[in-house]
Amino acid sequence: MQIVLIIALSLHVLSSVFWAGSSFALARTGGVGGEQLFRPQMGAAVIAVLTGGYLGHLVHEGTFGTPEKILAIGAVAALVAAGVQGLIAGRAIRSLRSGTADEAAARSRIATAQRLAAALLAVTAICMGAARYA
Template structure:
């Protein structure tokens, strides 16, 4: 089981770092180049969410304490970020990246503090 958790954490971290990092960069650049990165970002979003679900199943199943509630809030923020990026990427790329960037920043904060609440 520990090997599976390590693999999930690695995939979750790498995809999340790419997704959040590219989102922050595109937000800063006013959305320039967002068309070229849309598919890779959405792919990273899918991998991040699916590996997060896998880790939840292995590490948090049956629990819904305060830490899990914080993680759930982060999950919802990440899913909302993907939705915003998907919905607005063609019409308002800068707005999509800025909103998603804020939501992904909230997601990261939730993941970091969940263990300590």
Template sequence: MSLAFVVVAVALHVLSSLFWAGTTFALSRSGGLGLDALRRPQMAAATAAILSGIALWALLHRGGDGRAEHVLATGAAAALIAALIQFGLLRGGRALSGQRVAAGLLAVAALCMAVARYV
């Protein structure tokens, strides 16, 4: 495992996750203003966050079964459900509801990622 690869994967994961969650929170509060313009960038950021998260799990947590891994897995599940709701299940008139539900799930994911190291 190359340190440079881990650094790049962490940077990609953090930056794409920040964009995904930030735009989700903003769209939830704005009543969906800008939803059409941000749908594809959000989808790209979500994809990058999920794929880089999978890579980081494989590199840093594979085979781990401690509390930290359980907390990270909970956060990852929340993020995956958020992505399914935002981009798969809720389209059209229900898209704003999907953004609001996803905002809560992404908040859970962010909290899990932040505290996993300390549990």
């Protein structure tokens, strides 16, 4: 059981660091490179959410105290971040690829989505750190 926990935690940390880090970088650069990182970001988001749920089940099963409430806030923020990136940035990227959108407007939407997601993922990271000491 310990090895399963270690593997799940490692996958969670690695995917979360990539997802948040790339979101912060894209937010800072105005979304430049968002097309190339969209699929890896969404893949990392899926892995982070699934492993986070599994870790919650393993480590916090049967309790819903203050640490679990803080983690739940972080989980909701992460899910909203994934939704923002998937819906707003995803649509803008699809319209860029199909040539149906104004390039400047699409890039602006990508940048906005990355900025919102970065802020939400910062909340998620803070919650993960704070839950340990709550």
